[in-house]
Amino acid sequence: MTRLLEVKDLKVRFRSDRTIIHAVNGISYSLDEGGSLAVVGESGSGKSVGMLAIMGLIPNPPGWVESGQALFKGRDLLKASEGELRLIRGKEIAMVFQDPMTSLNPVLPIGLQLTEAIQTHLGLDKNQARERAIEMLRMVGLPNPAQRIKDFPFQFSGGQRQRVMIAMALTCTPSLLIADEPTTALDVTIQAQIVELVRDLQKQLGMAIIWISHNLGLVAGVVDTVLVMYSGFIVEQAPVDDLYEHPRHPYTLGLLHAVPKLDTENQERLASIDGMPPDLRKPIVGCPFAPRCPYRQEKCDQQTPPLFEVGPQHQSACWRWQELSKISTFGEPL
Amino acid sequence: MLAYFIRRLLINIPLLVGITIIVFVLASLMPGDAVLAMISSDTPVTDDMIKMRQGELGLDLPLHEQYLRWMGNIIQGNLGYSFVSAESVSKMIVSRIPATLELMGVSLSISIILGLTLGTISALKQYSWMDYGFTVFGFIGISIPDFFLGMVLVFVFALKLKWFPTSGFITAGEEFSLADNLRHVFLPALALALVRTAVFMRYTRASVLEVLGNDYVRTARAKGLLQNVIILRHVMRNALIPVITIIGVNLGVLFAGSVIIETIFQWPGIGMMFINAVTGRDSPVIMGYVLLTSMIVLASNLLTDLAYSLVDPRIRYE
Numbered sequence: 220m221t222r223l224l225e226v227k228d229l230k231v232r233f234r235s236d237r238t239i240i241h242a243v244n245g246i247s248y249s250l251d252e253g254g255s256l257a258v259v260g261e262s263g264s265g266k267s268v269g270m271l272a273i274m275g276l277i278p279n280p281p282g283w284v285e286s287g288q289a290l291f292k293g294r295d296l297l298k299a300s301e302g303e304l305r306l307i308r309g310k311e312i313a314m315v316f317q318d319p320m321t322s323l324n325p326v327l328p329i330g331l332q333l334t335e336a337i338q339t340h341l342g343l344d345k346n347q348a349r350e351r352a353i354e355m356l357r358m359v360g361l362p363n364p365a366q367r368i369k370d371f372p373f374q375f376s377g378g379q380r381q382r383v384m385i386a387m388a389l390t391c392t393p394s395l396l397i398a399d400e401p402t403t404a405l406d407v408t409i410q411a412q413i414v415e416l417v418r419d420l421q422k423q424l425g426m427a428i429i430w431i432s433h434n435l436g437l438v439a440g441v442v443d444t445v446l447v448m449y450s451g452f453i454v455e456q457a458p459v460d461d462l463y464e465h466p467r468h469p470y471t472l473g474l475l476h477a478v479p480k481l482d483t484e485n486q487e488r489l490a491s492i493d494g495m496p497p498d499l500r501k502p503i504v505g506c507p508f509a510p511r512c513p514y515r516q517e518k519c520d521q522q523t524p525p526l527f528e529v530g531p532q533h534q535s536a537c538w539r540w541q542e543l544s545k546i547s548t549f550g551e552p553l
Numbered sequence: 554m555l556a557y558f559i560r561r562l563l564i565n566i567p568l569l570v571g572i573t574i575i576v577f578v579l580a581s582l583m584p585g586d587a588v589l590a591m592i593s594s595d596t597p598v599t600d601d602m603i604k605m606r607q608g609e610l611g612l613d614l615p616l617h618e619q620y621l622r623w624m625g626n627i628i629q630g631n632l633g634y635s636f637v638s639a640e641s642v643s644k645m646i647v648s649r650i651p652a653t654l655e656l657m658g659v660s661l662s663i664s665i666i667l668g669l670t671l672g673t674i675s676a677l678k679q680y681s682w683m684d685y686g687f688t689v690f691g692f693i694g695i696s697i698p699d700f701f702l703g704m705v706l707v708f709v710f711a712l713k714l715k716w717f718p719t720s721g722f723i724t725a726g727e728e729f730s731l732a733d734n735l736r737h738v739f740l741p742a743l744a745l746a747l748v749r750t751a752v753f754m755r756y757t758r759a760s761v762l763e764v765l766g767n768d769y770v771r772t773a774r775a776k777g778l779l780q781n782v783i784i785l786r787h788v789m790r791n792a793l794i795p796v797i798t799i800i801g802v803n804l805g806v807l808f809a810g811s812v813i814i815e816t817i818f819q820w821p822g823i824g825m826m827f828i829n830a831v832t833g834r835d836s837p838v839i840m841g842y843v844l845l846t847s848m849i850v851l852a853s854n855l856l857t858d859l860a861y862s863l864v865d866p867r868i869r870y871e
Binding site: 318323324325371 | 767768769771772773774775776777778779782786787790791794864865866867
């Protein structure tokens with residue numbers, strides 16, 4: 220397989236009230252053509268910002284890319300000019316955002332919002348673009364696309380709007396789709412439909428996908444590789460099954476432990492990880508997870524752990540990854 | 554939609570009746586007397602002569618009867634006759650309104666074009682020297698009274714530089730020509746436009762900044778659209794919605810504000826007619842003018858609502 224995207228040591232900073240927020244702190248990962256990757260982490264872990272950065276969509280001011288490389292088909296996106304990026308955005312890399320209620324322009328008919336990208340990138344005329352838009356809407360399962368193309372976003376339900384957003388992202392058949400929590404704002408049943416839809420479309424169109432989510436359960440069935448982020452660091456990266464079965468980082472363990480299960484006999488209180496994520500206004504010394512980690516040692520406070528190779532394609536940033544194989548639940552003594 | 558606007562028009566009728574009562578009472582409370590204002594202090598007059606003239610004008614009747622007579626005429630489309638010139642008030646208004654509308658139109662166009670453009674630039678280049686420059690200009694614009702600005706403009710551009718005429722509608726003694734007329738309208742229109750340019754600019758800046766932070770602008774950028782398309786189609790369309798209200802409110806203010814500017818520039822519009830009427834205690838003309846102004850304010854509110862529904866598809870009046 221050919222490498223589609225390779226991100227190396229990406230660092231993103233924001234300025235806020237004379238302090239600097241360390242939002243993304245040197246993340247590296249890669250994605251093959253047609254591959255799928257999930258970036259999992261809690262709010263503020265830098266998962267969305269890391270993706271917006273490679274698309275050049277970080278508003279500056281207040282944010283900027285401090286360092287790093289993002290090679291897309293061999294080209295460094297972080298060094299590309301705005302004009303070059305414009306030709307890549309929407310055509311090569313498309314994005315579906317979290318909230319379909321606010322991500323569509325409320326005063327423009329959806330047809331126009333679809334065709335403008337088609338006309339910009341594919342050079343089709345108005346009628347051809349309209350045909351293409353209808354075809355895309357049909358593909359994402361929107362009923363009566365030819366009539367509904369004239370409607371405004373407020374005339375659609377949340378799930379329908381997200382379908383429109385997906386159609387919009389896929390109009391130019393991008394080689395990479397970044398789905399930034401596309402189901403968070405939707406009902407659970409609709410969530411499943413949208414996940415299913417994106418997965419089918421990925422197979423159909425053969426594109427690669429990066430799925431940003433805070434829901435480990437949701438991404439389990441849709442991706443090959445999972446990347447766990449915590450306070451701007453990648454703490455663990457592994458093929459999906461391996462990660463669920465043999466987590467090698469206490470944070471991943473804690474996250475898996477916090478997923479509610481329907482099949483447990485005794486309805487126990489849902490486990491949570493005590494404490495709060497670190498303050499990103501200060502540079503992090505040592506392991507970012509150390510203050511909340513039950514397995515903390517002196518070394519953890521002083522040295523930031525590198526990503527250790529802990530198995531085939533499996534990496535963990537924990538000093539005690541070897542010992543962690545002995546336990547299966549978070550908090551269990553080593 | 555149509556039903557909504559017809560209903561809105563009907564609601565305005567009782568509002569107008571209320572306004573006529575207030576206007577009438579105010580005009581009667583005005584110090585001074587129409588008959589006395591007509592009399593030159595050199596000519597000797599007797600009280601009988603004054604009473605006779607008051608009787609002719611109907612000023613000796615009780616106030617409510619005077620009001621009912623006036624209203625009765627208005628319903629028949631007759632705004633009364635000037636005490637001073639005996640001209641029909643409606644004819645006076647009709648002959649003078651085009652000049653005022655021209656002044657308003659030019660002034661409003663200048664302030665909308667400048668205000669929206671500068672406001673948008675200011676927002677797009679937030680915290681740049683241009684933004685600060687426009688902000689300072691905005692404060693100056695809002696702070697300078699338009700009559701003072703009018704006099705400064707006359708002094709600089711008419712008297713010193715001689716680029717524009719000092720006053721009037723056309724050059725006296727010449728045939729009407731549009732170019733000549735536009736040269737005359739420019740300075741008064743500019744004097745009226747500055748305040749509103751500043752106001753529109755500040756509102757546009759705030760509104761554009763707010764819209765720029767919206768998710769759909771990020772979506773538009775993620776689609777790889779050209780910057781101009783993003784700004785004009787996605788940002789401006791949304792940012793204009795609150796600005797329209799401000800423009801609507803300013804229609805009425807502009808109409809009233811033209812009174813002083815018209816006087817300074819000897820612009821033969823309705824404002825000058827009003828000032829002459831006030832000096833002459835010519836209450837039919839004063840009342841006609843105030844009634845017209847109220848109607849213009851009410852109409853501009855209605856127009857604002859209509860403009861809203863054109864810009865924002867979510868607004869549908871039932």
